[in-house]
Amino acid sequence: MTFSPQSRVWIYQSNRQFTEKETQEIQQKLDAFTAQWTAHGHQLKAKAEIRYGFFIVLIVDQESASTTGCSIDSSVRILKEIENKYGVDLFDRFNMAYKLGEQVYVNTKEDFETLVSIKKIGPQTIVFNNLVQSLAELEEKWEVPLENSWHKSIFAEQLSA
Numbered sequence: 001m002t003f004s005p006q007s008r009v010w011i012y013q014s015n016r017q018f019t020e021k022e023t024q025e026i027q028q029k030l031d032a033f034t035a036q037w038t039a040h041g042h043q044l045k046a047k048a049e050i051r052y053g054f055f056i057v058l059i060v061d062q063e064s065a066s067t068t069g070c071s072i073d074s075s076v077r078i079l080k081e082i083e084n085k086y087g088v089d090l091f092d093r094f095n096m097a098y099k100l101g102e103q104v105y106v107n108t109k110e111d112f113e114t115l116v117s118i119k120k121i122g123p124q125t126i127v128f129n130n131l132v133q134s135l136a137e138l139e140e141k142w143e144v145p146l147e148n149s150w151h152k153s154i155f156a157e158q159l160s161a
Helices: 020-036 069-086 109-117 135-141 156-160
Strands: 008-013 045-051 055-061 095-100 103-108 126-128 143-145
Touching (some): 020 055, 055 135, 095 109, 109 156
Antiparallel strands (some): 008 055, 045 055, 095 103, 095 126, 126 143
16 A cells, blocks of 8 residues: 555554564554554544664554544543553653664653763664654655754753753
8 A cells, every 4th residue: 555645653662672572462453453543434444563672653644534523432442451451651742762873762751861961862762753644754754863853852951951
């Protein structure tokens, strides 16, 4: 399936990395969900991906049918089921994800702030902007240096110290 660059995107970040077995099980669950995901009886052109073992990315091409409150609620329900089954938190927006080399890490805001303060994380560290809303933004603005992200304003004091 090909998706428009304007396709709507939602990113849910886990507080811990999924195991390989969990990734396979969760992907199967997400594939079954997106295959039957509808909005007001119209099939949504949708897919789900697990990236880096931490991120669940839902993509909906709204050119054929747009999401509705009810269809979004159904996606949240499936994510809550995943949370409960696997003992993860997918909705804590205060967890910060970043890359050191090719390895992805997720820390609490406080731990992330400490890492910035002690210079383990700097302006060039890649962070994940889970606020992106389109497929084009996902491809261009999801993984960005800290100095080019919204994170910079929150941790400006630690970065300049």
